[in-house]
Amino acid sequence: MEAIEPAYGTATLLLIAAGAVALLLFLIMKLKLHAFVSLVLVSVITALAVGFPVAQIPDVLMFGFADTLGSVALLVAFGVMLGRLLEVTGGAQVLADTLINRFGERRAPFALGVAALLFGFPIFFDAGLVVFLPIILTVARRFGGSLLVYALPAAGAFAAMHAITPPHPGPVAAADVLGGSIGVTMLVGIPIAVVAWYVGVMLVSRWLGARIHIPIPEVLFGEARDSSGRTPEQQGGANGNEAAPGHRPPSFGLVLLLLLFPLVLISFDTVIDTLVTAGTLEEGQGWAEFLGLLGSTPVALMITVLLAIALLARPRVSSMSEVTATLDDSLGPICSIILITGAGGMFGGVLELSGIGGALSDSLSDLGMSLIVQAFVIATLLRVAQGSATVALTTTSGLIAGAVADANLGDFQISLLVVAIAAGATVLSHVNDSGFWLVSRFFGMDEKTTLKTWTVMETTLGVSAFLVAGGLWLVV
Numbered sequence: 292m293e294a295i296e297p298a299y300g301t302a303t304l305l306l307i308a309a310g311a312v313a314l315l316l317f318l319i320m321k322l323k324l325h326a327f328v329s330l331v332l333v334s335v336i337t338a339l340a341v342g343f344p345v346a347q348i349p350d351v352l353m354f355g356f357a358d359t360l361g362s363v364a365l366l367v368a369f370g371v372m373l374g375r376l377l378e379v380t381g382g383a384q385v386l387a388d389t390l391i392n393r394f395g396e397r398r399a400p401f402a403l404g405v406a407a408l409l410f411g412f413p414i415f416f417d418a419g420l421v422v423f424l425p426i427i428l429t430v431a432r433r434f435g436g437s438l439l440v441y442a443l444p445a446a447g448a449f450a451a452m453h454a455i456t457p458p459h460p461g462p463v464a465a466a467d468v469l470g471g472s473i474g475v476t477m478l479v480g481i482p483i484a485v486v487a488w489y490v491g492v493m494l495v496s497r498w499l500g501a502r503i504h505i506p507i508p509e510v511l512f513g514e515a516r517d518s519s520g521r522t523p524e525q526q527g528g529a530n531g532n533e534a535a536p537g538h539r540p541p542s543f544g545l546v547l548l549l550l551l552f553p554l555v556l557i558s559f560d561t562v563i564d565t566l567v568t569a570g571t572l573e574e575g576q577g578w579a580e581f582l583g584l585l586g587s588t589p590v591a592l593m594i595t596v597l598l599a600i601a602l603l604a605r606p607r608v609s610s611m612s613e614v615t616a617t618l619d620d621s622l623g624p625i626c627s628i629i630l631i632t633g634a635g636g637m638f639g640g641v642l643e644l645s646g647i648g649g650a651l652s653d654s655l656s657d658l659g660m661s662l663i664v665q666a667f668v669i670a671t672l673l674r675v676a677q678g679s680a681t682v683a684l685t686t687t688s689g690l691i692a693g694a695v696a697d698a699n700l701g702d703f704q705i706s707l708l709v710v711a712i713a714a715g716a717t718v719l720s721h722v723n724d725s726g727f728w729l730v731s732r733f734f735g736m737d738e739k740t741t742l743k744t745w746t747v748m749e750t751t752l753g754v755s756a757f758l759v760a761g762g763l764w765l766v767v
Contacts, residue, residue, distance in 0.1 A: 304341065304647040308676055308723075311337040315638070315722050319738050326728070326738065327627070330634035334641045341645040355640015359725045360633035362588075363417065367625055367632075367729075369592035370421025373549070375621035376599040381540030382549070383425040387433060389543045390426075399430055404444030404493055408485065410550075411452035414557050415459070417729060418588045419449040422553060424733060431507050438507055440500035442734055443748055447492030451752055454680065454717045455487070455710055456480040458558075458565035461684040462709050467568050468688035469695050471705030479706040480713075483759045487714075491755035492748055499744050508735030541603055549599055553591040560586025628732040635728040639678035642723055647676050662698065663711045663764045666691055667757050670715025678723030683716035704767060710760040718753035720746055 299307070311333050318329040331352070338348045377383040394402035403426070411419050423445055431441040457463045457477040466476040559582040566572035572579060584590060604614045660668070669690060673683040688709075695705065720727045721742065731741040 299342070301647075304645060305676065307337065307340050307645075308642055308647055311340070311638075311642075312722055316738065327631050327634050330631065330638050330722075334634070334638045337638070337641050337645070341641075341647075343645075351641055351644055352637055354637075354644060356633045356637035358640065359636025360629065363632050363636075363725070363729065364629050365589035366418055366592065367421055367629055368622060369589060369596050370418070370424070371621050371625050372596050372618050373422065373553075373592065373599055374425035375617060376596070376603050377425045377546065377549070378429070379617055380603045382546040382603055383429040385540050385543055386426055386546045386550070387429040390430065391433070396434055399434065400441050400444045400496065401493065403427060403430060403441055404448045404488065407445040407448035408452060408488065410554055411449040412456070412481075414449075414554050414561075415588065416449045416453035416726065418553075418557065418592070419453075420446055420729070420733065422550060422592075423449070428507060437500040437503060438505040438734060439496060439503060439744060442505075443496035443499065443744070444493050446730060446745075447496065447748055447752055448488050450717065450749065451484040451488040451492065451756070454713045454753075455484040455756055458561045460561075460564065461681055461716065462713055463565050463568050465684050465688040465709045465712050466705065468685070468692050469705050469708060470692070471709060472702040473565060473568070475702040476706040476709050479703065480710055483710050483756055486759055487752055487756035491752035495748050495751045499747065503740065503744060505734060505736060505740070505744075508733075545602060549595060549603070552598065553588075553595040556586050556591035556594065557588055558586065559583065560588075628729070631732055632725050632728045635722070636725040639723045639725060642677040643679055643682055645677075661764075662691065662694060663708055663761055665694075666708050666711040667715040667761075670712045671718055671753075672715075674716050675719050675721070678721075678725075680716040680724070680726075684712055687712045687715065704764065707760045707764050707767075711757055711764075714753040714755075714757035714760065716753075717756070718750040720749040 314336070315329055315333045318324045318333070319326050324332075334352055334355075335348065338351050339345075343351050374383070377386075390402050390406070391399055403423075407419065407423060410423065414422075427442050427445050428438075431438050434441075453459050453461070455462060457466065457473050457480065462476055462480060463473055466473050563572065563579050563583050563586070567574050567579075585594070600614055604617070605611070666687060670683045670687040673686055674680060677683075691708070695708065700708075722728075722738065727741060727745065730736075730745045731738065734741075736744065
């Protein structure tokens with residue numbers, strides 16, 4: 292769908308958006324109304340307030356909901372299945388034990404973050420988080436303390452790589468619109484993303500984890516298990532549908548292979564899209580389209596789940612019916628996560644189609660400030676107003692493209708502008724961002740706590756990236 296012609300001025304639209312966010316927080320945090328119901332209700336009220344024709348409102352609501360649900364539901368379902376198989380067969384414990392033995396307990400959060408930086412290079416934020424979740428939870432269970440200490444370094448690493456570095460679609464699109472080199476943007480973006488992760492995520496997560504205790508959630512993977520996949524009850528002699536006692540846990544190499552496999556497949560799609568955008572690869576070639584199919588996130592995760600069933604579960608579980616029961620058990624708890632995340636996309640979609648982005652863009656097109664500061668400010672305001680980081684990235688790039696062309700900038704300077712735009716599109720993730728709800732539900736945090744942790748960390752990550760890019764801009 293296309294955005295409507297705004298019925299109100301920019302100031303009025305911003306007030307409506309602010310009022311909608313305030314109403315949503317009031318319903319959830321004060322009245323304790325379920326987040327899914329609250330998000331749908333506020334989406335309807337907002338659609339009426341901004342002036343959508345009543346007959347179009349159902350389609351408007353489905354725009355954001357269906358788009359988000361389509362990308363999240365399959366990803367989360369297959370990701371949780373894979374995570375459950377890793378957990379019940381002892382694979383996650385094997386990986387966690389190896390990680391801890393190599394890096395030590397004190398450096399475990401840092402090791403998780405570094406691993407996520409490497410894994411996050413070709414894989415999208417949400418896919419990486421889903422695949423990595425069992426390892427995060429297993430390490431956190433082993434050492435105790437606040438989940439934030441272990442979860443934020445890894446989640447923040449995926450967020451940093453996804454937002455700032457090619458071959459991810461946001462920075463690739465921004466570099467293309469601004470006429471820059473995708474290769475230079477990658478070479479500049481990766482070190483800035485690493486520095487911004489350490490300052491804005493790693494150090495901040497230590498501070499947040501020491502002050503806010505988040506218990507290890509049981510909703511996704513059930514009770515803690517030992518390396519043979521047994522619950523405490525099973526260790527005491529009870530029987531269940533999980534990995535049978537006595538079976539040896541999988542090897543570290545097998546577990547690592549299963550984690551790397553979807554990343555390799557997904558990288559096919561990501562790299563091919565990047566090559567097509569850069570003009571290196573001609574669009575429409577059959578072999579490239581087939582690799583793109585294998586690399587689409589749902590297909591890649593489905594194939595990995597099938598491999599996990601064959602290589603992990605069947606040698607350690609007595610029958611295929613028990614494997615199916617285990618997978619079925621993993622799906623029930625994620626219904627709420629999927630629906631709430633979809634409803635968050637619905638709310639963001641209403642704001643996107645309301646025309647607030649276009650109205651805000653028109654008023655920000657000539658701010659009379661340094662180009663890199665202008666890029667960051669515009670992206671930040673668009674991100675806060677309508678929630679979508681992708682929209683903020685692409686819209687900001689289009690707005691400043693003319694000024695960038697007139698300034699005759701080199702590839703290095705353009706790459707710094709791409710980082711500044713990505714930084715602005717990262718900060719202040721809140722209730723109109725579907726990613727906010729994904730993190731909130733995966734980590735078992737209520738909305739207030741998510742604002743105090745995830746929103747703060749996303750902001751420090753984005754600001755850190757902008758400060759590094761701004762400092763380099765002054766030097767060159």
